[in-house]
Amino acid sequence: MSGDQKSIDSVWTRPRRQREQLSREQIVAEAVRLLDEEGLEALSMRRLGTRLNAGATSLYRHVANKDELIELVVDEVYGELDVPDVSDPANWRSAAGRCAYSLRAMVLRHPWVASLLGQVGLAYLGPNVLRLSERMLAMLDTAGFPAAETHRAMSTVLAYVIGMATAEAAYMSMLVRSGRTEQEWMASLQSSTEQVMAEHPRLLEGQQAHRNRDPEQARDESFDYGLQRVLDGLAVRLG
Amino acid sequence: MSGDQKSIDSVWTRPRRQREQLSREQIVAEAVRLLDEEGLEALSMRRLGTRLNAGATSLYRHVANKDELIELVVDEVYGELDVPDVSDPANWRSAAGRCAYSLRAMVLRHPWVASLLGQVGLAYLGPNVLRLSERMLAMLDTAGFPAAETHRAMSTVLAYVIGMATAEAAYMSMLVRSGRTEQEWMASLQSSTEQVMAEHPRLLEGQQAHRNRDPEQARDESFDYGLQRVLDGLAVRLG
């Protein structure tokens, strides 16, 4: 009886042999979703596995390491970027600006990449990073930069954007972690560190200038200021 | 006998009650040394503890978290930087350049900060970061920037330097991890990804241009190029 029961069980409850194939694409897509929803430290192989209705160790059939997974994930989000085609050299500035803005937007959409870029950098050359770089180089080429400078010019604007967006993303992430709203954070800065700030008049002044402004708008303007300076500096080389 | 033996033992081998006080400064100093020698993933409370002849959990008397320790460590290395005093406004450019160079040098000296800046950013306001910012603001003030722009100008150059140095540090770290020398890495890029590079002519061209050059010197020049562009762009605002 119990034997029959067991065999029947093992026939009918043969647990729906999900056996639905895992794929590398599926894994990194779900990883991105997990990172977006719960942040970097929530990414573990076990959690990612259960989200895919799979055991943790199954992932290792499609991905060598967690490090490799991270490389894949970073390249994946780079795939969200696009570089506009430019035919008219006069449009290079707005095109470069659009690149910069979309890169910043990507980092703010996925704040965890900020923590990862320091590990991965542009050292790992995923296909999306390659494609992106190639298109930016083409853009700067038609803009009229000397061939020896296109790479440097690209690095300049990318470095600025990544540095700025990284700082922003880190700030936002820490806000989220602390559970406080931005207003509360500013207020606590204002009050609890008054004495410290007293020794730093210029910092205090800057703080107070931002006091009654929309922080998001202030960040946007600050980003744009630096971007325009970088583009100004590059424009000098064009004539 | 065995009782006596035991009590004698416990008297004489009373293990030299080291009881040498731990201090927060000592802990972060040793943490920096550990990070420099063995990299970011080698930093664990237990390892750090044993390097200090202390148990792992002893550290928690002086430091709340590993996260807090990391904040302290990051501020510590910021303390290595110094901003020159400028009295003559005409010298602002060289002063800003020196700031940028010393910040980059610091990141390359401690490549692990690159991975940490994305987590910590400038959000945690340690005393050294505050001091540094204040002095840079003063410098840009005497340089003649409008009060409303000093903060933005500082952010611009800091973002560029951090973005650039982060990418460099990540690249160097991955070289070290892979165990290969830079020559070998370049060679492997050249050969194994020839087909990929074929679809990206400009990238290939850039790669080949760097082929017979000293990579370190190339990095220095690339950094300087972008820095000069950023400073050019800022100079425009000074008239």
Added chain:
DNA sequence: CTCTTCTTGCGAACACTGTACGCATGAAAG
């Protein structure tokens, strides 16, 4: 159809991690 080979998922296990808790020990204070 059977038999073999290959791919893929997965449970168990290992060496670690950060950290909470309680106890013990030494120094300081009354």
Added chain:
DNA sequence: CTTTCATGCGTACAGTGTTCGCAAGAAGAG
């Protein structure tokens, strides 16, 4: 001396990345 307090640390717990060996299905060969 006694009491209080700060500090070090052993133990324990939940959770991590990753290896290994097994099983179950798919695919190909005869």
